[in-house]
Amino acid sequence: MDSDSNYLLEIKLVVNIKKVRKDVRCWCFDKTVDSDTTNLKDLVDDITDQYPPGYLEVAHVQYYDADxxxxxxxxxxxxxxxxxxxxxxxxx
Structure with missing residues (x-):
């Protein structure tokens, strides 16, 4: 693996506002991703396998664009x- 293509992503899972507990707004974890071998479907599948969505919840991938x-x-x-x-x- 090339170190230039590896990224440590800080992932925040946000759930339905109506179903969330008052003391927990989101779950945060880090994941190392190799951009040369990862595609969107594999990334989403890895995350949803680890943290399955609830009934009628759909996973979305977003990132912060500073510009x-x-x-x-x-x-x-x-x-x-x-x-x-x-x-x-x-x-x-």
Whole structure:
């Protein structure tokens, strides 16, 4: 594995506001991802296998874009790769 293509992602799982406990808003964990071998489906499958969604809940992937100051939704593998490119630009 190339160290330049490995990323340590800080993942926050946010649940339905109506069903969440008052003392816990989200679950946070770190995951190392190799951008050369990971696609969007595999990433989502790995996370949902570890933390299964509830009834009628759907997993969405978003990341923080510092330039736009928003959380764009990632829907394709190309958008996931652009997410990794943005991470590289922020690191420099």
């Amino acid at each position: 736009l100051k928003t959380f764009p939704v990632v829907n394709t593998d190309q958008e996931l790769m652009s997410c990794f490119r943005n991470i590289v630009q922020v690191k420099r």
